[in-house]
Amino acid sequence: MKTLLLALVAATALSGAAQAEGQLNIYNWVEYTSPEMLAKFEKETGIKVTVDTYDTNETLLAKLKAGGTGYDVVVPSQHFVEILIKEGLLQETGAGGMSTYANVDQRWQKPVWDPEAKYCAPWQWGTASIAYRKDLYGKEMTSLKEFFEPEEALKGKVQVFKSPDEVYNLANIYLNKPFCSENAEDAKAVQGLFEAQKPAVVTYNSENQNDNLANGTSIVANNWNGFTMRARMDSKTDIAYAFPKEGVVGWFDSACVPAGAQNADNAKKFLEFIMKPENIALQSNYARYSNAIVGADKFLDKDLASAPEMNVPEGVPVKFGQACSPEAQKLIDKVWTKLLQ
Amino acid sequence: MQRTQISAWLGVAPAWFVIGIFGVLPMLIMLGISFMVADPYGGVEPAYSHEAYIQFLFERDLDDSLIFNPIYLNIVLRSVGLAAITTALCLIVGLPVAYFIARQPESRRDVLILLITIPFWTNLLIRTYAWILILTRNGVVDARLQSVGFEAGTFDLLYTNTAVLIGLVYSYLPFMVLPLYASLEKMDFRLAEAASDLYANRWRVAWEVILPLAKPGIVAGCLLVFVPSIGAFIAPDLLGGGKRMMLGSLIYFQFATARNWPFGAAVSILLMAFVMLALLVYARVNKGQGLPAGGH
Structure with missing residues (x-):
């Protein structure tokens, strides 16, 4: 027993020592880091990678604020990149000056949330819109009106996201209101839309949309493009992803380096690494989301490259969520709490 | 003399330490946070404010005047109501079960109690997900019904209030059965026999002999079910549809x-205060009656 304990203590001490050199600690969303890509990175650089996971941007923010995390790379969404920069929780990496930055698609270079590309490298991006059972719905969904003001046949068959973030912005797009409005009249309009939609809603839920679509509990459901593709391929039923003419909500995750990261140099190597087409393609093939690197297409799985969910049709705007001011956020929370009171 | 006092104090020190670190300290932190200012990006700023408690009942108009806002009160009342119904259902189901187990021969009792505790071996979230599979359209039950000729969706309880109650009663039933069993097991069943010998019918025996003797278990069970049910959110969210x-x-x-x-901290503190108040009222009401059973 004693020897076992000693061995344990020794092992812990050793692993502690190993962390100081040749180590990279990634903190990323659940099931969102390609093991194949990591293996390639480890082989090319000799750096040992560990991955921890979180499930919301808020968790990431709370962890970084608490400090002492030991993480070297984190993957926040676009509006949280803004927040993390403002809070001084990220360090400059000079991503825009890296040798591989030229691979980044022109439209994603120097995005509004990191306007000089001083901090982050693009990871994956996608859209949030509506998935629906084409066979049961009987037609193509072309407008957000069909989701927010559903016809009688959809009564009790509409599934809406559990938290307001994306669906509130979809409502803004439909009503042609600005994101993060601090105007109470705008919030009232959105609230009216949600209240009128509620009788048709079967559940506010961001987890079971694929199962619910497959078994007919819902016919239309808020969903993300990558998640919908999985549903379409797994299910025997006819599930489609809508690109309404008014537009869809976009999300864009980036790889960034927290302030005070112990292995910042290794983290920069990693950022450089993921902007190579053949590397980020491994990630896309694993998580099944789009990336922002030109030339990655030819390394993608065939079904992924041609997936209708991945290719936003010409003329459909993609609008990215922003970090709202406290006043605007308060209005959103009020609308949502009133809706579910 | 003094030495024994010190060693006695040292003896209970670990208990105080554990209660302090794991019980009192987190509550004090929550209390502290509830009186601070919200940081717009999560967390708090270290400044005093009791705005969170005002927000619970009032909303600020444009000119900063307070208007009564029943939103949060509605949510509290709904939660309390749901917890009360859950407790009642657990009692109705749990009492016969505990009685049945207590009347079994000793060797069989242990097996039955083990069976009652088996659900705890798995995480509650997973067990609640299992209920989704049972209650949903084309789920375990619905699919069986379809195979004998019923239409799809004949059995579709998911995202209903019934589903929430099933989930809650299922989750908390063991907390009712175990204390009930503990007090029924100690009971002297000869008392019930004596009542029967004195021409009390079955209902009277149950009502006037068994129930009073089981009272400590009933009270403990009700508290153990009611308190966590108020704050429950897994079943209402997953099975009720949110x-x-x-x-x-x-x-x-x-x-x-x-x-x-x-505000989140303030709601937690108010919830805790409410539960404590309920316990105090209960203690007051019971004081005059003395301990019903096991008190001799």
């Missing part, structure tokens, strides 16, 4: 999405 907020989901929303920690 169309109506419960206290638990309201608190979660404040911390995770609304990033208003002080």
Whole structure:
């Protein structure tokens, strides 16, 4: 027993020592880091990678604020990149000056949330819109009106996201209101839309949309493009992803380096690494989301490259969520709490 | 003399330490946070404010005057109501079960009690997900019905109030059965026999002999079910569809999405105060009656 304990203590001490050199600690969303890509990175650089996971941007923010995390790379969404920069929780990496930055698609270079590309490298991006059972719905969904003001046949068959973030912005797009409005009249309009939609809603839920679509509990459901593709391929039923003419909500995750990261140099190597087409393609093939690197297409799985969910049709705007001011956020929370009171 | 005092104090020190670190300290932190100012990006700023407690009942108009706002009160009342119904159902189901187990021969009792505790071996979240599979359209039950000729969706309870109650009763039933069993097991069943010998009918025996003797278990069981049910949010969210907020989901929303920690903390503190008040009232009411059983 004693020897076992000693061995344990020794092992812990050793692993502690190993962390100081040749180590990279990634903190990323659940099931969102390609093991194949990591293996390639480890082989090319000799750096040992560990991955921890979180499930919301808020968790990431709370962890970084608490400090002492030991993480070297984190993957926040676009509006949280803004927040993390403002809070001084990220360090400059000079991503825009890296040798591989030229691979980044022109439209994603120097995005509004990191306007000089001083901090982050693009990871994956996608859209949030509506998935629906084409066979049961009987037609193509072309407008957000069909989701927010559903016809009688959809009564009790509409599934809406559990938290307001994306669906509130979809409502803004439909009503042609600005994101993060601090105007109470705008919030009232959105609230009216949600209240009128509620009788048709079967559940506010961001987890079971694929199962619910497959078994007919819902016919239309808020969903993300990558998640919908999985549903379409797994299910025997006819599930489609809508690109309404008014537009869809976009999300864009980036790889960034927290302030005070112990292995910042290794983290920069990693950022450089993921902007190579053949590397980020491994990630896309694993998580099944789009990336922002030109030339990655030819390394993608065939079904992924041609997936209708991945290719936003010409003329459909993609609008990215922003970090709202406290006043605007308060209005959103009020609308949502009133809706579910 | 003094030495024994010191060693006695040292003897209970670990208990105080554990209670302090794991019980009191987190509550004090929550209390502190509830009186701070929300940081817009989550967390708190170290400044005093009791705004969170005002927000619970009032909303500020444009000119800063306070208007009564029943939203949060509605959520509290719904949660309390649901917890009360859950407790009642657990008692109705749990009492016969505990009685049945207590009347079994000793060797069989242990096996039955083990069976009651088996659900605890798995995480509650997973067990609740299992209920989704049972209650949903084309689920375990619905599919069986379809195979004998019923239409799809004949059995579709998911996202209904019934589903929430099934989930809650299922989750908390063991907390009712175990204390009930503990007090029924100690009971002297000869008393019931004596009552029968004295021409009391079955209902009278149950009502006037067994129930009073089981009272400590009933009280303990009801508290153990009622208190966690008020804050429950897994079953209401997963099985109820999240169309109506419960206290638990309201608190979660404040911390995770609304990033208003002080308000979330204030709601938790109010919830705790409410439960404590209920316990105090209960203790008061019971004081005059003495301990019903096992007190001799």
